[in-house]
Amino acid sequence: MSAIEHLLKPHIRDLGDGFTVSRVLPAAAAQTVGPFIFFDHMGPTVLPRGQGLDVRPHPHIGLATVTYLFEGEILHHDSLGSKQVIRPGDVNWMTAGKGIAHSERSPEVAREAGPALHGIQTWVALPLEHETVEPSFFHHPAATxxxxxxxxxxxxxxxxxxxxxxxxxxxxxxxxxxxxxxxxxxxxxxxxxxxxxxxxxxxxxxxxxxxxxxxxxxxxxxxxxxxxxxxxxxxxxxxxxxxxTDGHRFIFWNFVASSKEAIEAASQRWEDDRFPRVPGEDDRIPLPPRKR
Missing domain, CATH: 2.60.120.10 (Jelly Rolls)
Structure with missing residues (x-):
């Protein structure tokens, strides 16, 4: 008997500026595996000298983001004021809860040489009782x-x-x-x-x-x-x-929730610029078109 229940194929997603990822979750055969509802494989890639990863401020609700790198560096900056460079082997765990915004960029020093980037980004769907907790951010160095x-x-x-x-x-x-x-x-x-x-x-x-x-x-x-x-x-x-996960989750853009109403409310909040701002960053990614 095979040990494999499902074999999920990757789908290539363009995140802009020619930067692509392989995405395997969510999938038709499995929306989640345990609490994991989103799984992106970034790279390996080397970006041109003087350039870098520039993911402008964007919002999340109802999930925790988990970043783990094999190569390269990413500067995380969020609306709580957290500003942290993640390096290979470290863990950045950001709990969005009722709402947070953050940006992800290549540090300036890395841009000079042409930044390498290889890693995994996942989202964890929060249980119903924690879906709207206060947002938080924790960094765990590799040595810990x-x-x-x-x-x-x-x-x-x-x-x-x-x-x-x-x-x-x-x-x-x-x-x-x-x-x-x-x-x-x-x-x-x-x-x-x-x-x-x-x-x-x-x-x-x-x-x-x-x-x-x-x-x-x-x-x-x-x-x-x-x-x-x-x-x-x-x-x-x-x-x-x-x-x-304790029940089905709805997903739209960067939002995960147990109800369509929560997704709609978060979308309207972002459109109305009522999410907390990332300090010092005025630019942001606009809400993509919604299906009405």
């Missing part, structure tokens, strides 16, 4: 995250709990999020200790119970069944999941 080793395997627990370790990142429901590096021939058993699990090969060649996974495809695992991950070449993999 649990590091685990098995023969030929190195792991970083980004958020939640895994393999007996727990990250310091505050989560709102049981969460599984691990960055894994494997040497050729290395194996790792993925236990069924979380209700929902998925494996995403960032690069390299890996197999689940002998079934080779296409790169940049997400394999959603059969619940309650252990699976063995094997590297056929040097590989980097993300393991994610956790407890399922």
């Amino acid at each position: 995250l649990p590091k685990l080793e098995r023969p030929g395997v190195r792991m970083t627990v980004i958020a939640g709990d895994a393999f007996g370790a727990e990250a310091p990142v505050k989560v709102f429901s049981r969460t599984l999020y691990v960055a894994i590096e494997l040497e050729p021939g290395a194996t790792l058993e993925i236990p069924p200790e979380h209700a929902q699990r998925a494996v995403y090969p960032v690069d390299g060649v890996v197999a689940l119970d002998g079934e080779v996974l296409p790169e940049r495809h997400m394999a959603v695992l059969v619940p309650g069944q252990a699976a063995t991950l094997t590297a056929e070449a040097p590989a980097r993999v993300m393991l994610l999941g956790g407890d399922p």
